[in-house]
Amino acid sequence: MNAHKVVRPRTYTYAERRDAHSAYSLYVHIPFCSQKCGYCDFASWPYAANTNDRARYLAAVCTDMQQLASWGLLCDVQTAYIGGGTPTCLGSKLPELISSIAELCSPVEFSCEANPDSTSDELLAQLAQSPLTRISLGVQSCHERELRALGRTHTARQALSRLRAAAAQGLCVSCDLMCAIPYQTPASWYQSLTLCCEQGISHISIYPLAIEPHTAFWKRYSSVHPAFNNDLVQAARMKAAARILQEAGFARYEVASYARVMSHDTHSAASAQVPLYACAHNRAYWTQEPYIGVGTSAASMLTAWQYDMLRKHTPQLPERTTSVARVRITVNDSRAHMCAYPGWQHRNLTLEFFNEEQCTAEDLMLQARCTCGIEPDLLAHAYDVFGKSTMDALLDELEHFSLILREDGRILPTEAGWLMGNALFERLWGLAQEPPFTLHVSA
Numbered sequence: 063m064n065a066h067k068v069v070r071p072r073t074y075t076y077a078e079r080r081d082a083h084s085a086y087s088l089y090v091h092i093p094f095c096s097q098k099c100g101y102c103d104f105a106s107w108p109y110a111a112n113t114n115d116r117a118r119y120l121a122a123v124c125t126d127m128q129q130l131a132s133w134g135l136l137c138d139v140q141t142a143y144i145g146g147g148t149p150t151c152l153g154s155k156l157p158e159l160i161s162s163i164a165e166l167c168s169p170v171e172f173s174c175e176a177n178p179d180s181t182s183d184e185l186l187a188q189l190a191q192s193p194l195t196r197i198s199l200g201v202q203s204c205h206e207r208e209l210r211a212l213g214r215t216h217t218a219r220q221a222l223s224r225l226r227a228a229a230a231q232g233l234c235v236s237c238d239l240m241c242a243i244p245y246q247t248p249a250s251w252y253q254s255l256t257l258c259c260e261q262g263i264s265h266i267s268i269y270p271l272a273i274e275p276h277t278a279f280w281k282r283y284s285s286v287h288p289a290f291n292n293d294l295v296q297a298a299r300m301k302a303a304a305r306i307l308q309e310a311g312f313a314r315y316e317v318a319s320y321a322r323v324m325s326h327d328t329h330s331a332a333s334a335q336v337p338l339y340a341c342a343h344n345r346a347y348w349t350q351e352p353y354i355g356v357g358t359s360a361a362s363m364l365t366a367w368q369y370d371m372l373r374k375h376t377p378q379l380p381e382r383t384t385s386v387a388r389v390r391i392t393v394n395d396s397r398a399h400m401c402a403y404p405g406w407q408h409r410n411l412t413l414e415f416f417n418e419e420q421c422t423a424e425d426l427m428l429q430a431r432c433t434c435g436i437e438p439d440l441l442a443h444a445y446d447v448f449g450k451s452t453m454d455a456l457l458d459e460l461e462h463f464s465l466i467l468r469e470d471g472r473i474l475p476t477e478a479g480w481l482m483g484n485a486l487f488e489r490l491w492g493l494a495q496e497p498p499f500t501l502h503v504s505a
Contacts, residue, residue, distance in 0.1 A: 071140035071170040071342045076439040079350045083367050084138035087346040088167060090123060091357030092146040093397055100213040103274035105359030106147040116152060118401040124162055125404035126356045131166040133375055135354060135368060139167035141343035150180040157188045164193035171195055171342045178216040178224040190231035197228050198236040204254040211244035222261055229262030234339060236265035241299035242291045243271045251299055252306060259310040264322045264339040268303045270296040297481045315340045317431045317480045348428045358400055362391040376406045378503045387421045390414040408505045414498040422447045423494035427487045435474035448493055460489060
């Protein structure tokens with residue numbers, strides 16, 4: 063791991079994040095895969111190698127990004143993330159996309175997802191010479207039977223080889239692993255975790271399998287929830303991962319995310335430090351940094367100022383009322399529509415309008431995912447918005463049930479709070495009393 067590839071982006075106060083004029087993070091969605099995994103409910107589809115769909119889609123994505131940059135919405139981007147789908151299925155076009163993004167916004171941290179079977183030595187060498195700083199490999203398991211059950215197209219040997227090769231190129235390497243999956247045992251889970259940690263990685267994300275509607279797994283398992291995926295198994299796997307990864311030199315900084323601790327890290331809940339190898343882009347989603355998403359199904363969270371600026375150039379967007387504090391926007395366009403109609407003026411969108419109470423409740427809920435907890439300035443803002451009696455009563459209740467603890471002016475989640483996340487997060491979100499107003503707009 064070469065430290066020159068890891069630079070911590072600038073941090074912002076809560077007030078700065080709420081009033082920002084530029085997005086701090088950019089997400090670009092690549093919807094192409096070699097095949098669809100059984101559990102996947104993301105916007106991704108197999109592509110035909112003999113078509114120009116990928117080139118046309120990338121051209122549309124670049125048009126959308128160029129517009130955003132010309133409107134001043136990308137001038138302070140700190141992190142960029144290319145996700146999917148499988149970005150590495152773009153082959154040599156992926157470094158070209160990375161260069162295009164870097165020319166538009168110069169992110170300090172630049173991440174890209176990858177699949178082991180489409181990440182060749184040649185591509186890794188190109189990525190290492192590009193502005194990319196991080197690569198996240200979808201490993202999911204180090205056992206062949208488990209991989210086949212998930213519908214993955216790589217082998218365990220390939221996955222471990224690609225982790226080592228990416229680290230050898232000087233990239234900050236992350237990997238994703240899934241737990242509570244078919245055929246997994248405590249022993250195989252331990253082995254998947256330890257094998258990945260031995261390959262020179264600096265970050266790891268752990269996810270229990272979610273059986274989502276409209277997936278092959280939903281058709282197979284929805285009638286009877288399988289024993290391998292029940293709540294007790296999920297909790298046991300997550301607790302085991304926390305212990306195993308800590309012993310391997312990783313520190314948890316979010317409920318499902320761990321980063322390797324180096325000698326210069328002073329990570330602790332009390333000091334509210336974040337390990338150097340933590341993913342700043344992912345943290346942006348949990349700490350209310352405004353972000354913009356480009357591509358089919360991509361989401362944006364814009365401040366009121368940013369929404370007004372986008373609306374000047376996107377005629378289908380309605381004027382917001384003065385009570386709207388921020389807006390979440392999701393792109394509803396298909397790949398074919400994006401290819402045929404580049405530009406934000408052609409985007410079909412879903413809008414969610416958040417008032418002050420909804421913003422604050424969501425901010426509390428998301429920050430409760432992190433080991434740093436709910437920061438003092440957000441907590442003070444929540445007291446202003448909801449009142450002392452409401453906040454005192456809620457925090458006393460959460461503390462009584464051992465879901466939080468109070469330390470150095472922060473509200474920190476406990477292990478029980480994470481394992482019973484629905485109880486903690488739902489109570490914090492419940493402060494909003496009603497969901498944001500949702501509107502679908504067509505170009």
